[in-house]
Amino acid sequence: MDPENHVKGGNRMPTSDILVSVVLPVRNGADRIEGAVRSVLAQDHERLQVLISDNASTDGTEEVCRDLARRDDRIVYRRHPENVGLLNNFVRAVEPAEGTFFRWVGDDDRLEPSCVSRALQAFAEDDRLVLVTTQVAYTMPDGTVRSVPHTGTGLESDDPVDRFAEMLRLLNESHLLVDPLYGLLRRDPLARIPRRNMLREDEVFAAKLALAGPWGHVPEVLAHRDWNPGSLPAIARRLGVPPWRARVATLLQCREMLRWLHQVDLTEEQRRRARSAVLGMYLRRQRVTAARRGRRLALIASRLVPGGR
Incomplete structure (x- = not known):
């Protein structure tokens, strides 16, 4: 073409x-x-x-x-x-x-x-797009390289809530699938999206971008990044935010997304669907957190019991 x-x-x-x-x-x-x-x-x-x-x-x-x-x-x-x-x-x-x-x-x-030119080609083929991502190869802390293909089409939808819900689903599924912060963005729509210094701000920004317009994706590894995840308290120090926010990061993240839903042009039915997607994300993350804490407590308990490992 x-x-x-x-x-x-x-x-x-x-x-x-x-x-x-x-x-x-x-x-x-x-x-x-x-x-x-x-x-x-x-x-x-x-x-x-x-x-x-x-x-x-x-x-x-x-x-x-x-x-x-x-x-x-x-x-x-x-x-x-x-x-x-x-x-x-x-x-x-x-x-x-x-x-x-x-x-x-x-x-x-x-x-x-060809990273920039392939993304520009996707923009040329569909002028609805506000962002084009590519597949990324991540070098993990142990030196291994991981890259997960993204094959979904939800982010291409004309319905902003479909895109929003798909972005929240991807955030829960794997950080390796799509990285909107390191894609090619149309500059004008971005200028209208405010950013707040907070934990998981990158995920909040991704959700706001999903509401701004359809995304394209080039299913080729065209970028390479080092992946060095840090603990939430450590990231809080880097961002200069109070360390107590690490304990309620998901709650603050969801609150910021709910606040943004009232500032974008959505119908009431769309806002209802979007709020439901945020609630679903919050509940899934709370379940994951509870399960992780349960495993940690079980491990501690096993070490306190004579003969435990």
């Missing part, structure tokens, strides 16, 4: 002329960032703007980034003089983006050369 022609939109969108902003937030990534930047610059889509947002790094990140920017005029380097926080660095990094589309990249990520 000619990528310059829409299938569902009926208009023409030549992809080669589209400026794409690739946004790279970093803090103390001197030993990692060059590889990530080089994989972006190696894209077969040439019209790129690479925005590096340095969150007051205290290692050699600034020197590495300034050297990269001197060697390629597609790179724009900005440095915060003070630590503005993890989420703020992600959000502010997008502010100078000039591209119609943009993509976040982590400082230890690597993109395949």
Whole structure:
């Protein structure tokens, strides 16, 4: 299919002329960032703007980034003089983006050369889309690589609540299936979505994005990421939020999603369905938490009993 022609939109969108902003937030990534930047610059889509947002790094990140920017005029380097926080660095990094589309990249990520162009092709084929994800290969802490194909179509629906419910289902099923924060996004719809510094904000943002419009997906491994999950208390420290919130993270997450449902254009019937989806997610997570605590208590009890293991 000619990528310059829409299938569902009926208009023409030549992809080669589209400026794409690739946004790279970093803090103390001197030993990692060059590889990530080089994989972006190696894209077969040439019209790129690479925005590096340095969150007051205290290692050699600034020197590495300034050297990269001197060697390629597609790179724009900005440095915060003070630590503005993890989420703020992600959000502010997008502010100078000039591209119609943009993509976040982590400082230890690597993109395949066709990552941007394949996503642009999906946008060209369907102008309803606000986001296009790709399959991602994750390097786990033990060095193994995992990648799980996503084959569902719920996120392509014209019904915002169908998309919302599907996103919540995927969040409960596996974090490896779809990662909307590291897909190619249409910049204008994103600008209308507020973000709140909180635990599991990435999941809340994904749910808000699902309500914003249909998503596309390229079922090929076009991105590589390191997966280093941390405990909720540790993530709270990184975000600068009170540690007690780790104990009620699911409750606060669901409350934020319910609040957002009253700010988007939905019918009352759609809001009812969406609220039901949030409740279902909350109950499933509570069951998982209860089962995990039960196993932990059983293990402790077995160790207290003479002869227990």
